[in-house]
Amino acid sequence: xxKTIDQSVVLLCGIATALILVMLTIILVNIAWHGTExxxxxxxxxxxxxxxxxxxxxxxxxGTVLLVxxxxxxxxxxxxxxxxxFAEYARRESWFYRTTRMAVNNLAGVPSIVFGLFGLGFFxxxxxxxxxxxxxxxxxxxxxxxxxWGAATMAVLTLPVVIITVEExxxxxxxxxxxxxxxxxATRLQTIVRVVLPQSWSGVMTGAILAVSRGAGEWxxxxxxxxxxxxRACRLIRTINSCSSAITxxxxxxxxxxxxxxxxxxxxxxLFCWC
Amino acid sequence: xxxxxxxxxxxxxxILGFASIAIAIILLIFVYVGKEAxxxxxxxxxxxxxxxxxxxxxxxQPVSENPRYxxxxxxxxxxxxxxxxxxxxxxxxxxxxxxxxxxxxxxxREWIKPAIELLAGIPSVVMGFFxxxxxxxxxxxxxxxxxxxxxxxxxxxxxLAIIPIIYTVSEDALxxxxxxxxxxxxxxxASKIQTAxxxxxxxxxxxxxxxxILGFGRAIGETMIVLMASGGAAIVSLSPFVSTRTLSATxxxxxxxxxxxxxxxxxxxxxxTLLFVVTSVLNWVGDRYNRRMRIRLFGAE
Numbered sequence: 220x221x222k223t224i225d226q227s228v229v230l231l232c233g234i235a236t237a238l239i240l241v242m243l244t245i246i247l248v249n250i251a252w253h254g255t256e257x258x259x260x261x262x263x264x265x266x267x268x269x270x271x272x273x274x275x276x277x278x279x280x281x282g283t284v285l286l287v288x289x290x291x292x293x294x295x296x297x298x299x300x301x302x303x304x305f306a307e308y309a310r311r312e313s314w315f316y317r318t319t320r321m322a323v324n325n326l327a328g329v330p331s332i333v334f335g336l337f338g339l340g341f342f343x344x345x346x347x348x349x350x351x352x353x354x355x356x357x358x359x360x361x362x363x364x365x366x367x368w369g370a371a372t373m374a375v376l377t378l379p380v381v382i383i384t385v386e387e388x389x390x391x392x393x394x395x396x397x398x399x400x401x402x403x404x405a406t407r408l409q410t411i412v413r414v415v416l417p418q419s420w421s422g423v424m425t426g427a428i429l430a431v432s433r434g435a436g437e438w439x440x441x442x443x444x445x446x447x448x449x450x451r452a453c454r455l456i457r458t459i460n461s462c463s464s465a466i467t468x469x470x471x472x473x474x475x476x477x478x479x480x481x482x483x484x485x486x487x488x489x490l491f492c493w494c
Numbered sequence: 495x496x497x498x499x500x501x502x503x504x505x506x507x508x509i510l511g512f513a514s515i516a517i518a519i520i521l522l523i524f525v526y527v528g529k530e531a532x533x534x535x536x537x538x539x540x541x542x543x544x545x546x547x548x549x550x551x552x553x554x555q556p557v558s559e560n561p562r563y564x565x566x567x568x569x570x571x572x573x574x575x576x577x578x579x580x581x582x583x584x585x586x587x588x589x590x591x592x593x594x595x596x597x598x599x600x601x602x603r604e605w606i607k608p609a610i611e612l613l614a615g616i617p618s619v620v621m622g623f624f625x626x627x628x629x630x631x632x633x634x635x636x637x638x639x640x641x642x643x644x645x646x647x648x649x650x651x652x653x654l655a656i657i658p659i660i661y662t663v664s665e666d667a668l669x670x671x672x673x674x675x676x677x678x679x680x681x682x683x684a685s686k687i688q689t690a691x692x693x694x695x696x697x698x699x700x701x702x703x704x705x706x707i708l709g710f711g712r713a714i715g716e717t718m719i720v721l722m723a724s725g726g727a728a729i730v731s732l733s734p735f736v737s738t739r740t741l742s743a744t745x746x747x748x749x750x751x752x753x754x755x756x757x758x759x760x761x762x763x764x765x766x767t768l769l770f771v772v773t774s775v776l777n778w779v780g781d782r783y784n785r786r787m788r789i790r791l792f793g794a795e
Contacts, residue, residue: 225687229597235589236598236606239657243613246624246654297516304513308506319517321778326520328708328777329770330715332742333527335749336766341526344754375519382516408502432615 282366287431289370290377295427297374298381302426305382306389307411327379338372339364377430384429388422389415527770530763544764554728554739556748556758563761565768567728571645571738575720576713578649578734579656583713584706586653587660591705595668596690607665614658622722625651630723643725645738651719660709667701667787668694700787704780711776715769717742741765 264277309316347361347368354361392415400410416423534544547565555562594606630647633639639646671694679689695702725737726747745762752759 221685225685228687228691229593232589232593232597235586236593239586239590239610239613239661240606242654243609246616246621249628250620250624297512300509300512301516304509308510319521322517322520322524324781325774325777326523328711328780329523329773330712330717330742332715332717332745333766333770333773334523336530336745336763337523337526339749340530340763341522345526375523378516378520406498406502408505 286366286370286373289367290373291427291431293371293374294377294381294430295423298378298426298430299385299423301378301382302385302389303411303416305386307407307415323379323382327383331376334372334376337375338368342368342371377433380429380433381426384426385419385422388419388425391422392418524770527763528767531760531767534757534760534764547761547764552730554744556761557751561758563757565741565761565765567730568739568741568744568765570730570732571724571728572714572740572742574645574732574734575648575652575724575738575740576710578645579652579713580706580710582650582653583657583660583709587657587705587709588664588702590657591661591665591668591702592690592695595665596686596694607662610661611658613654614662616655618655618716618718619722621651621655622719625719625723639735641725641735641737643723643737644735645724646734648720648724648738649734651723652713652716655716655719656709656713659712660705663705663708663784664698664702667698667705667784670701670787670791671697672791697791698787700783700790704783704787707776707780707783711773711780714776715742715773717746721746741769745769 263280266277305316305320343364347365350361351358396414396418397410400414401407405413537543547563549564551562552564552566553562554564554567590606590610594603598606625647626643629651630642633647633650634642675693675697676689679693680686684692720738720740721743724740724743726739726743727737728739728744729736745765748758749762752762
């Protein structure tokens with residue numbers, strides 16, 4: 220009797236695990252199947268035509284890549300510097316460290332829509348409008364949704380993740396390494412740059428990859444709108460379209476060719492987030 | 495040597511400077527999201543005020559001649575979808591965590607965990623897309639539902655998104671239970687399953703609680719999935735088969751079309767503040783639980 224109960228517990232747990240894995244497989248196979256079916260070079264390299272019912276998704280890919288690049292340029296160095304400060308300089312018992320650390324931890328779990336609101340309120344309407352009124356006499360240049368504000372907001376969104384990952388790896392570097400380096404006469408900064416950081420490259424890379432994968436799938440509320448243009452959008456104060464916003468905006472339209480486009484978009488997103 | 499020391503000092507000052515800029519921006523989030531909603535406290539902008547968000551009639555009609563901003567339909571929708579997601583995700587994720595940490599052979603354990611974490615790597619837009627195109631049609635044809643996009647559909651997709659979180663955190667908690675707990679129980683003659691269910695699971699309970707709280711927090715704030723899969727009608731109904739609108743989806747859908755500084759705009763920031771506060775509290779509580787477990791098991795943090 221007890222044996223049957225025992226076995227059924229194990230069986231139930233195993234079934235639950237299998238169910239999760241099956242659902243994962245269904246999603247992956249379904250999207251990869253429909254995606255590869257229609258994947259072609261022209262789809263990846265062309266701009267959309269005929270009101271987004273034909274053509275390719277190049278602007279969206281371009282937007283995503285540019286956005287993620289700008290975001291990593293901002294988030295990774297800042298994140299590493301803050302992590303160095305937390306791990307090497309700040310005293311762990313200090314009031315300042317504990318509060319900021321708690322805030323960073325907390326922000327890692329705050330929904331991205333809240334960051335979108337922050338980006339609109341702070342970067343677009345705060346920083347952007349101030350720049351406009353001081354530099355351009357109120358002409359609308361920076362005070363509108365644009366790629367730099369999108370990238371800046373996403374950098375803030377990913378910053379907590381980078382900080383937490385890098386700080387953990389920095390702390391994992393054994394104390395003896397630092398002491399040996401200091402005992403040889405190296406300064407504190409030299410110790411950090413030459414001894415501690417090389418030891419924790421993997422952590423820095425993990426942080427960067429986490430940031431990129433979160434950023435690529437994110438939906439930059441304050442930079443998107445209007446499917447535009449092509450490569451000419453090199454100016455950073457243009458609005459752009461990213462893969463994720465293309466999927467979202469595509470969903471409001473229902474024409475059959477559109478659904479094909481969306482499948483493709485998904486495919487792209489997938490490839491991107493996996494590598 | 496003197497020059498080097500000077501160089502070091504400058505570099506350290508720079509580190510400090512950059513770190514404080516980053517920290518300041520992070521702290522500014524708390525200020526900037528709330529700031530836009532604050533005028534609502536004493537002003538009444540085009541029928542929008544804090545008191546009005548709970549006053550009857552219970553309808554969310556932000557764009558009409560006579561706008562009504564009652565958030566109860568949105569709160570109800572959020573709770574409904576989140577609850578469905580939790581009801582599906584919690585048993586599955588906990589059972590899977592128990593299986594991987596206690597029963598599965600070591601070699602299986604090594605690939606099950608990364609596979610389930612792969613689920614976390616699927617961007618929420620893709621998950622929403624899947625729910626919108628594939629899952630919704632499947633559910634409608636299987637159960638003969640009247641509305642294709644409904645709370646159940648969004649709830650299932652949301653469950654898929656939070657399963658990896660609940661699973662990872664609770665699996666970590668279960669494996670963190672010291673070996674001698676298990677050995678003591680086995681030595682007393684308990685079976686492996688009894689040990690898992692009666693000893694290991696209760697010992698890891700605070701960690702499991704933290705996992706559920708963190709999953710709940712993520713589900714409440716998730717935007718893309720519910721925006722795409724829930725249908726988006728602000729209806730007051732307890733049925734899981736009708737179209738539903740949530741807080742986060744409302745912000746995402748309407749923020750692009752509001753007048754900056756107007757009543758509707760401020761109400762959306764108020765909703766954002768609400769989400770922010772709720773998720774912050776949940777994160778904080780989850781963190782406390784996790785720490786309490788460590789203290790209980792190891793005597794220190």
